[in-house]
Amino acid sequence: MKEVKMFMFIGCPHCKRAEEMIADIFTCHPEYARVPFTVINEHENPEIANQYDYYYVPTFYTGDVKMMEGVPTKEAIEKAFAKALEET
Numbered sequence: 001m002k003e004v005k006m007f008m009f010i011g012c013p014h015c016k017r018a019e020e021m022i023a024d025i026f027t028c029h030p031e032y033a034r035v036p037f038t039v040i041n042e043h044e045n046p047e048i049a050n051q052y053d054y055y056y057v058p059t060f061y062t063g064d065v066k067m068m069e070g071v072p073t074k075e076a077i078e079k080a081f082a083k084a085l086e087e088t
Contacts, residue, residue, distance in 0.1 A: 002063040002084040003036040009043045009057055018058040018072040025078055032081040 006022075008015035026033045042049035042057065052061065056070035060080040067080035 001035060003038060004067075004080050004084050005052075005061045006037070006039045007042050007049055007052065007054060007057055007059040007061075008039060009041055012057050014056075014071055015058045018077065021072055021074045021077050025074065025081065029078070029081070031085065032078075035081050035084040 006015075006018065008018070022037075040048050052059070052066075054066060054069050058072055059069040060067045060077060062080045062083040065083070067083065068076035
């Protein structure tokens with residue numbers, strides 16, 4: 001199973017919305033809660049964030065594949081978690 005990483009920073013309204021969407025997605029699809037999920041605050045962990053190619057937050061990676069960047073959609077976030085489960 002691949003890990004899903006979410007790059008974000010505190011105070012970002014799109015990141016807050018993405019976190020709300022994730023909570024809703026986990027309620028609708030409890031199997032996605034099994035996926036290893038790491039939230040990386042780019043301001044607190046620039047050494048990690050700088051290893052990835054993105055410009056906007058939130059950005060989601062499944063493994064090393066960028067799945068979504070910028071204004072979040074529930075569908076794009078679900079796709080990131082579904083991809084992680086596919087590769088079990």
